[in-house]
Amino acid sequence: MIAECRIATKNVGLINPESIDDYLASGGYEALKKALQQTPEEIVFAIAKSGLRGRGGAGFSSGMKIKFTSEATCQLLECMRFIVCNADEGEPGTFKDRIIMEGNPHLYIEGMIIAAYAVSAEKGYIYIRGEYTKSIEMTRMALAQARARGFLGSDILKSGYSLDIELKIGAGSYLCGEELTLLESLEGKRGYPRIKPPYPAEKGLFGLPTLINNVETLAHIPAIITHGVDWYTHLGSKKSPGTKIFTLSGDVALPGYVEVEMGVTLRELIDQFGGGVSSGKKFKAALLGGAAGTFVPESYLDVRMDYDTLKAKDAVLGSGAVIVMATDKSILEMLNSILRFFQHESCGKCVPCRVGTQQLLILLEQIIAARRDRKNAFSEILRHSEIMAKTSLCPLGQSPILAIKSALAHFSHELFFEMR
Amino acid sequence: MQHDDIAKKYSQSMENVLLILHELQKNNSQNYLTEEDLIWAANYLNVTYSQIYGLTTYYTLFSLKPRGRHIIRVCRSPVCQMIGSGRIFDQIKRILNVNIGETTPDGMFTLEPTECIGQCDRAPCLSVDDSIYGGVKPSGIEDIFKIYKKIE
Secondary structure, X not given: OXXXXXXXXXXXXXXXXOOHHHHHHOOOOHHHHHHHOOOHHHHHHHHHXXXXXXXXXXXXXXXXXXXXXXXXXXXXXXOOOEEEEEEOOOOXXXXXXXXXXXXXXXXXXXXXXXXXXHOOOOXXXXXXXXXXXXXXXXXXXXXXXXHHOOOOEOOHHXXXXXXXXXXXXXXXXXXXXXXXXXXXXXXXXXXXXXXXXXXXXXXXXXXXXXXXXXXXXXXXXXXXXXXXHHHHHOOEOOOOEOEEEEEEEEOEOOOEEEEEEOOEEHHHHHHHHOOOEOOOOOEEEEEEOOOOOEXXXXXXXXXXXXXXXXXXXXXXXXXXXXXXXXXXXXXXXXXXXXXXXHHHXXXXXXXXXXXXXXXXXXXXXXXXXXXXXXXXXXXXXXXXXXXXXXXXXXXHHHOHHHXXXXXXXXXXXXXXXXXX | OOHHHHHHHOOOOHXXXXXXXXXXXHHOOOOOOOHHHHXXXXXXXXXXXXXXXXXXHHOOOOOOOOOOOEEEEEEOOHHHXXXXXXXXXXXXXXXXXXXXXXXXXXXXXXXXXXXXXXXXXXXXXXXXXXXXXXXXXXXXXXXXXXXXXXXX
């Protein structure tokens, strides 16, 4: 039996998210006090040594990000740095950040203040998608409370360090969850991705060094500071230490979220936490990581779920979304839904993605309408998605290949020969 | 909230533009941004009209056309679609006699699709204004609409 291990979802459902006193009574803001007694360099070192990786989907080393930002050379006379929290959660099948923001908002705000201190940021922004009204309300309340108690503002806890965090609201764009696009949106522009490099650590918000982290990533930082690096690295697997929130949806008896150590298997997630596949049904596939994710068949049920193990098997962990499909569900229909999603969310800035996402959808619709030879059309779909992956500006155009390739690798018989 | 109140609340910086547009739209009883709103925002923020217009056509939560007093958004992203959002759309179309993007003749409801709103554990889901309804069954939709008819 594998046990729940709550770090980012600590106290969610147990404390009143509207009360800073509840948070303080549960040991809240103790990590911030501890952090402010150390130098920013020591915090950077601790986060780097913890092996924490970005929980937004890409799994990039948070330590590297924080180190690069803290070391970025200033280009203007006044050395201003920003910290941004990416709370624009929009990946289908993913609702982990919402759970944190609605259930224990002070936790990720505390992590954000510590990270800001580590890179000496003076100003912070939290960017929450406009549809997340409850998350917005909880975060707004928590920020005001933190300000009133001196955890935010000037001279935080008499440490000499000052920071304020502003809340910004998105307006309906999946792409703004991509970090550079989010920065464009924060600057008041259309959500078009930027060419990278330069990365945000070097040239981020308003052209200044910016540390940008996902909600779940930030929610890990207080625990790392409180319990220490050794404690953290003993959790999870060697290259993916710590815990991960998995969000289970689709054909499971008990859909919901669970936070466990990295390296859990899909079988454990579904059987132990999801209550098994929905009654009377049989497992067929899981879509891991959402629309920008990969299909996996039954043979993957015992594969360890961490960034590198899945990658070695041509699958992704992504945001932690686990969409379970029973045998009565169609891979072709799911693929159709995914490609329609990308076609709708493509911003249109670069040609391969703008045209490519439309072509992929047209081809798949031709298959569904039985107007094309399936094998032939799928090889065309694959070729298009490969070109898009190589030539698109941002992760959106680079993502359709994941679902397409994995569907063809594991479910080609169904895609080529079965009716639905 | 009048334009003056919005000006008091938000400084004249483009980083506030989305907040300002949200506020303007919320103030409109038909849930949309008028030509006058866009001109005011452009003047207030000291940018061109086209810059503001460009934002409103990019971000899907904004509308340049009058809408109903209540916006119904049905999720059509992969999880909800797999569980049956198609049936939800069909039922709403039947009950309200509108198509996607249309408003009921009494100006009460507008039906819109939305991409994933993070309620996948309660699929299929829909939202009416700021309220979210999960695990929706076609047979339960009329009861949801009754809540809003009652308020009015």
